[in-house]
Amino acid sequence: MSITSFILGIISLVGLPFLKGGAILAALLAIIFGIKGRRSEEKRSYANIGLTLGVITIAIIIIGLVVGLIAFQNVIRILE
Numbered sequence: 001m002s003i004t005s006f007i008l009g010i011i012s013l014v015g016l017p018f019l020k021g022g023a024i025l026a027a028l029l030a031i032i033f034g035i036k037g038r039r040s041e042e043k044r045s046y047a048n049i050g051l052t053l054g055v056i057t058i059a060i061i062i063i064g065l066v067v068g069l070i071a072f073q074n075v076i077r078i079l080e
Contacts, residue, residue, distance in 0.1 A: 002037035005030050005050025012057040023057060030054030 011019075012026035019026070034051025038044055 001033045002040065002043035002047040002050070005033035005037050005054070006046040007050070008033065009050035009053025009057070013053050013060075016057060016060065024061060027054040027057035027061075031058070 008026045008030035012023045012030055015026065016023045030050045031054040034047045034054060037047030037050070040047075
């Protein structure tokens, strides 16, 4: 579980510009596997890194959506 979380976290962050929906899925799976992987004593650091990368990816997506919506509203105001 820990290494799976680590790999999915890397895929979600690196693949964000290319995968779009796949990056969201990979980030969510990295978070889920990271939480489950933290229970084991060995390889806990992989689980923590995967969990962190998944959260960072979700945060980047949310920030991008908010900035995009604000920019879209400003364009609509300009065009009115």
